[in-house]
Amino acid sequence: MDVGAPNLTARIAGLFYLGTIVAGAMAAMSANGREANTLISAGCYVVVTLIFYVLFKPVNQGLSLLAAIASLAGCSLTFLDALHRAPAQLNPLAFFGVYCLLIGYLIFKSTFLPLFLGVLMAIGGIGWLTFIAPSLAKHLVPFNMLPGVLGESVLTLWLLIKGVNVQRWNAQSGGRELLAR
DSSP, X not given: OOTTHHHHHHHXXXXXXXXXXXXXXXXXXOSTTHHHHHHHHHHHHHHHHHHHHHHHTTTOHHXXXXXXXXXXXXXXXXXXXXTTOSOTTOOHHHHHHHHHHHHHHHHHHOXXXXXXXXXXXXXXXXXXXXXXXXXXXXXXXXXXXXXXXXXXXXXXXXXXXXXXXXXXXXXXXTTOOTTOO
């Protein structure tokens, strides 16, 4: 494997994560173009999800797959919501809560990213999980959203600036190619 591949992969994930955050913020702040920005944000998050599946597969393939399924379910609901076709009782943020909890755990168990990123993501996931109960979530806004925004933003910046520890990723992956199987 090319030694730079895990870092390049992590930085690409960071770039798409940044796209998710920027487009999501634009959708939240403006009525004009809300649907388009929501679709762009969800599309970027699909890419992040697929890259994270590959990146965290060496840590725990089953949990990485479960995280990807939770995120893709949230992205699907987001797409449907932007097209005014989503079931009203399901909030995509609840699925992203499961995703962030699992990614937080995978980061914590990984040897190639710092533990504090996993903790931040897990705390963010708990905040997003409050959206399972809409009445509770409504009373907790913005306090239930801040941990997720903070955790995901810090992870994004880390991926863009530092990437992953390539030697540790290679050791944990057993030298497997990033896109193998």
